[in-house]
């Protein structure tokens with residue numbers, strides 16, 4: 001990348017953008033994001049060395065996980081949607097969502113960071129429901145699914161599309177919110193939240209999240225640690241790491 005293509009720190013930090021991810025730009029300088037996932041990277045048990053592998057980050061937003069996968073050696077594509085309102089927004093809430101997203105340009109943060117890091121990670125505008133191998137230039141070795149299933153009407157349908165692009169034996173890494181209270185129950189269940197928030201359809205319990213993955217056809221489904229992440233509003237989220245395979 002030409003040096004001149006790199007944004008200045010000032011350009012990056014003064015961009016008109018709602019930052020979702022806190023991302024370190026240089027020691028002690030970070031983007032002003034809504035969620036700081038840096039202390040939780042190890043909980044996901046991503047392979048340390050992904051050299052020579054192709055990785056896909058679903059719902060990449062500012063690209064926190066895409067850049068992390070690239071740092072580990074993978075060649076990375078992050079997908080996200082450019083549509084406003086997002087495709088799974090109920091019609092009755094379109095106006096509210098449009099108002100909240102007025103003026104925002106999807107992909108702004110990812111692009112600034114890609115230029116800042118001199119990264120080869122690529123962001124593509126692909127709805128997860130439309131994902132196929134053609135959309136990502138062939139099968140990938142690893143797919144990262146972070147905090148997106150709760151926004152979807154059909155989480156299992158989305159996971160089926162994800163499986164479609166994973167090579168046989170390829171890895172799925174999930175880092176998804178679960179409902180803390182419901183997770184004390186062993187039977188699968190999810191809380192429907194769309195009446196109380198315009199963004200979120202479901203909060204599954206642990207058993208439900210695992211069942212979504214199994215139902216989508218993944219094997220070797222393994223539940224790892226739950227991380228408690230506090231967002232910038234002080235709200236606690238319980239994010240469960242799940243590993244699985246395609247076949």
Ligand SMILES: C[S@@+](CC[C@H](N)C(=O)[O-])C[C@H]1O[C@@H](n2cnc3c(N)ncnc32)[C@H](O)[C@@H]1O
Nearest residue numbers: 058059060061080081126127128146147148151
């Ligand atoms: C809560 S953010 C999670 C960001 C990131 N994956 C993480 O784990 O921190 C959810 C992301 O999913 C994206 N998204 C929502 N619906 C989508 C869809 N149908 N296809 C692709 N991305 C979608 C949103 O635009 C947003 O960037």
